[in-house]
Structure formats: C-alpha cells, structure tokens
Amino acid sequence: MQHRLLVTDVEIRGVVKRKRAIGVYKVKWWNLTTENVTKLSKNIKTEGNWSLEGDVNKIWEEMVECTQRSTREVLKASRWGSRE
Numbered sequence: 001m002q003h004r005l006l007v008t009d010v011e012i013r014g015v016v017k018r019k020r021a022i023g024v025y026k027v028k029w030w031n032l033t034t035e036n037v038t039k040l041s042k043n044i045k046t047e048g049n050w051s052l053e054g055d056v057n058k059i060w061e062e063m064v065e066c067t068q069r070s071t072r073e074v075l076k077a078s079r080w081g082s083r084e
Contacts, residue, residue: 025068025077036074043070 032040048066052059071077 025072025079027071027075027077029075031075040070040074043074 044067047070049062
C-alpha cells in the first residue's frame with residue numbers, strides 16, 4: 001500500500017515566436033529623445049496633408065504613410081532581412 005501508480009497526461013507548450021517578414025522596418029524607439037520628439041512632430045505636421053476632405057480610408061492611409069516615413073527618417077529604422 002505504500003506505492004501507487006499515478007498516470008497523467010501532460011502537455012507542455014513553449015512560447016511561439018513570430019518571425020518578422022523580410023524587409024520590414026524596425027524603428028529604433030530608444031532614439032526618441034526630447035529633441036527628436038520636436039523634430040518628429042514638426043516633420044509630421046509639415047509633410048502631412050491634414051485636410052479632412054475625401055474618402056476616409058484614403059486619408060487614413062496617407063496619414064499612416066506620412067507618420068511611418070517621418071518616424072523612419074527622424075528615429076532611424078533598420079530593415080530586417082533585406083537583401084539589398
């Protein structure tokens with residue numbers, strides 16, 4: 001009676017790391033200092049077309065593109081996996 005058989009089903013799942021796609025930009029957010037914040041906001045305000053007329057989806061895409069482009073310019077971004 002001292003030893004008894006114990007049967008269990010154990011499933012151990014590891015954390016799945018998602019890989020970034022080739023050519024995706026990685027923004028260096030640690031470069032976001034007070035000086036770069038003013039540069040970034042100024043750059044976004046001057047480059048962006050902030051008139052809210054026309055198709056909403058088109059306006060949104062233009063705003064996203066302008067913000068991403070300005071962020072890559074000011075904060076510097078590395079391009080992961082590019083083969084250029």
